[in-house]
Amino acid sequence: MTRMVVRCPAKVNLHLEVLGLRPDGYHEVRTLLAAVGLWDELEVEAAPPGVWELRVEGGVSLPADNTVWRAAKLLLSAFPDAGGARVVLRKGIPAAAGLGGGSADGAAALVALAKLWGLPVEPGQLVAMASEIGSDVPFFLFGGACWATGRGEQVLPLPDLPRYGVVVIPGQEPVSTPAVYRAWDEAQQESALPSFEPAPGLPRPGAGWHEGEGFFLYDWLVGKGELPFAKLRNDLQAAAIALFPWIGENLALLARFSPLTAMVSGSGGTVFGLFRDEGEAVRVAAELSPRQAVAVPLLRREESQLLAHAE
Ligand SMILES: C[C@@](CO)(OP(=O)(O)O)[C@H](O)COP(=O)(O)OP(=O)(O)OC[C@H]1O[C@@H](n2ccc(N)nc2=O)[C@H](O)[C@@H]1O
Numbered sequence: 001m002t003r004m005v006v007r008c009p010a011k012v013n014l015h016l017e018v019l020g021l022r023p024d025g026y027h028e029v030r031t032l033l034a035a036v037g038l039w040d041e042l043e044v045e046a047a048p049p050g051v052w053e054l055r056v057e058g059g060v061s062l063p064a065d066n067t068v069w070r071a072a073k074l075l076l077s078a079f080p081d082a083g084g085a086r087v088v089l090r091k092g093i094p095a096a097a098g099l100g101g102g103s104a105d106g107a108a109a110l111v112a113l114a115k116l117w118g119l120p121v122e123p124g125q126l127v128a129m130a131s132e133i134g135s136d137v138p139f140f141l142f143g144g145a146c147w148a149t150g151r152g153e154q155v156l157p158l159p160d161l162p163r164y165g166v167v168v169i170p171g172q173e174p175v176s177t178p179a180v181y182r183a184w185d186e187a188q189q190e191s192a193l194p195s196f197e198p199a200p201g202l203p204r205p206g207a208g209w210h211e212g213e214g215f216f217l218y219d220w221l222v223g224k225g226e227l228p229f230a231k232l233r234n235d236l237q238a239a240a241i242a243l244f245p246w247i248g249e250n251l252a253l254l255a256r257f258s259p260l261t262a263m264v265s266g267s268g269g270t271v272f273g274l275f276r277d278e279g280e281a282v283r284v285a286a287e288l289s290p291r292q293a294v295a296v297p298l299l300r301r302e303e304s305q306l307l308a309h310a311e
């Protein structure tokens with residue numbers, strides 16, 4: 001294999017609980033992540049050892065230490081003789097929007113370069129490298145719908161969701177994830193809640209797990225019901241809106257169309273609405289078009305497998 005093109009999907013957080021600030025500076029979260037059909041494209045071509053070139057297309061300029069380069073560095077430090085690469089990253093996913101584009105690119109770079117260089121990477125090693133790149137990166141190795149805990153890097157794959165239609169409004173300016181988490185911290189201090197001490201591996205009642213009720217996705221998981229739309233929420237939403245009031249305005253616009261649920265994705269500024277099917281999502285997006293709204297499908301696991309799209 002000397003050349004490969006991999007498509008990298010975006011994600012939305014259908015549910016995001018923030019449990020508290022951890023001693024390591026990250027926040028303990030529980031989140032329902034779902035891959036959606038909004039894509040970046042990563043093209044990798046084999047080159048002699050020592051050659052590394054990355055061209056980014058799509059009007060976005062990325063930091064030198066971007067997620068694609070970080071993926072390559074991790075592989076090269078584990079396999080120093082792996083080789084070189086010429087890479088083109090075509091950005092279709094808006095950056096710093098809560099859609100996980102950088103994380104998807106990092107995961108795609110790991111799998112594409114490992115394949116290109118023929119590296120014997122163990123699955124566990126790949127997941128460990130992914131979590132080193134970023135908290136949301138392991139999710140993209142699994143795709144579909146996943147429940148993620150810890151700082152978001154501990155991922156449990158879930159069954160595919162029904163074919164809901166999603167309308168996303170990406171927003172008008174980049175939103176910094178650390179700034180939104182900091183705003184969440186400040187809001188907690190004002191309400192004088194204690195900070196969070198993680199006890200890894202132990203389910204904690206009160207978040208996702210409702211005492212007496214069990215895991216709040218249980219009925220859906222065992223095929224006994226719909227997603228619990230009324231219980232889905234994003235704990236970062238208020239902080240994101242406080243920093244960027246236009247996020248709240250976009251949310252209000254979506255709410256007019258009676259979605260099953262509508263919320264901020266991750267730390268924003270994307271807001272999304274969930275609709276019964278793709279046809280309804282397409283009609284809503286057409287009415288919201290001045291706000292750059294797009295209708296995107298929720299992807300089945302099979303459709304969001306990174307290598308499944310390799311040419
Ligand atoms: C909010 C979420 C929800 O899925 O997504 P985005 O809005 O970024 O897409 C994630 O928690 C973002 O994950 P990700 O973007 O991978 O974050 P990382 O690169 O690991 O961390 C960037 C910074 O965000 C903060 N951070 C991130 C994850 C986490 N659980 N707690 C944090 O406090 C920290 O300040 C960290 O230095």
Ligand SMILES: Nc1ncnc2c1ncn2[C@@H]1O[C@H](COP(=O)(O)OP(=O)(O)O)[C@@H](O)[C@H]1O
Pocket residue numbers: 062063065066067068094095096097098099100101102103105106174175177266267268
């Ligand atoms: N491959 C990449 N694509 C986009 N942004 C990247 C990438 N690598 C690093 N970044 C940096 O990560 C930040 C967050 O990007 P992104 O993953 O798009 O958003 P979010 O974390 O909100 O989902 C960007 O502002 C950018 O500086």
